[in-house]
Amino acid sequence: MEIEKDKDYEIIVFPNQDEGLRAQRILVEREIGFKHISTLAVVVPEKTYQDICRLLTKEDALISGYYPFLYRDYEGNFFKTVREYKPSGKEDDYLKSITLCYVAPCMADEKKIRLIAFLDRDISELLPYLNAVIKGASYNKNAPTLTYAKERRLINLYNIKITIAKADDIIDAWKVLDEIKALINKTYKNKDTIKPSYEEKIKVTALQIYGWLPKSNCKVCGEATCLAFACRLLLGEQKLENCKPLFTDTKFAENKQIMQEMTEALGL
Numbered sequence: 001m002e003i004e005k006d007k008d009y010e011i012i013v014f015p016n017q018d019e020g021l022r023a024q025r026i027l028v029e030r031e032i033g034f035k036h037i038s039t040l041a042v043v044v045p046e047k048t049y050q051d052i053c054r055l056l057t058k059e060d061a062l063i064s065g066y067y068p069f070l071y072r073d074y075e076g077n078f079f080k081t082v083r084e085y086k087p088s089g090k091e092d093d094y095l096k097s098i099t100l101c102y103v104a105p106c107m108a109d110e111k112k113i114r115l116i117a118f119l120d121r122d123i124s125e126l127l128p129y130l131n132a133v134i135k136g137a138s139y140n141k142n143a144p145t146l147t148y149a150k151e152r153r154l155i156n157l158y159n160i161k162i163t164i165a166k167a168d169d170i171i172d173a174w175k176v177l178d179e180i181k182a183l184i185n186k187t188y189k190n191k192d193t194i195k196p197s198y199e200e201k202i203k204v205t206a207l208q209i210y211g212w213l214p215k216s217n218c219k220v221c222g223e224a225t226c227l228a229f230a231c232r233l234l235l236g237e238q239k240l241e242n243c244k245p246l247f248t249d250t251k252f253a254e255n256k257q258i259m260q261e262m263t264e265a266l267g268l
């Protein structure tokens with residue numbers, strides 16, 4: 001199937017390469033038109049994606065989610081990146097697999113996606129070691145979670161789960177997941193030479209928090225500006241719930257989710 005610039009398409013995402021290939025085989029057998037973009041995802045016309053999802057589900061294929069395919073984002077390097085992408089993984093790795101269980105568009109920025117992926121083992125014991133090696137990470141030993149930013153993406157590592165917000169697309173998301181997997185395995189391998197850090201560093205700055213707020217300076221929270229609110233939130237002198245627009249205006253739903261995860265991870 002060829003992608004035409006002026007038509008609407010959706011990307012359907014699968015939880016892992018095996019499931020992706022199985023689903024694509026079903027589509028080929030049924031002679032259903034789709035564009036293969038990786039073992040993890042296909043592009044289908046917007047008007048057919050619901051029927052296709054229904055059919056795949058009926059055939060017991062697993063789907064992680066779908067989101068609109070934005071042609072303008074993928075010109076040039078997108079398909080090249082897909083062709084060059086090589087998943088890594090060895091039999092004796094500490095962490096063997098990551099399964100993408102949920103993917104959806106960011107509500108505040110429809111050009112980005114958010115996702116939840118599950119690990120094939122509990123990595124709680126490794127979080128203090130990762131806390132020591134990831135620059136700018138923030139560890140919360142009660143949760144336990146490790147939160148850090150990779151450029152504009154916000155990453156949370158839990159015991160058996162990873163959440164990523166504001167990934168560019170499925171290829172970007174999978175590359176980041178693959179990097180995290182490699183980092184976890186490398187950290188485990190070098191564990192004896194790393195001094196674990198149990199320090200609950202707050203490396204998120206007020207300016208980063210400000211970036212997720214509505215930035216309207218409406219004063220509903222009792223602060224003169226959103227930046228003042230961000231500073232006091234970091235100091236533990238404000239509660240996230242006091243930013244009413246964040247909770248009531250649906251256009252900030254994604255930001256609210258990110259802020260809730262961030263404040264939980266930071267123990268604020």
Ligand code: SF4
Binds near residue numbers: 242
């Ligand atoms: S309520 Fe929210 S949007 Fe309004 S000033 Fe406070 S932080 Fe900013």
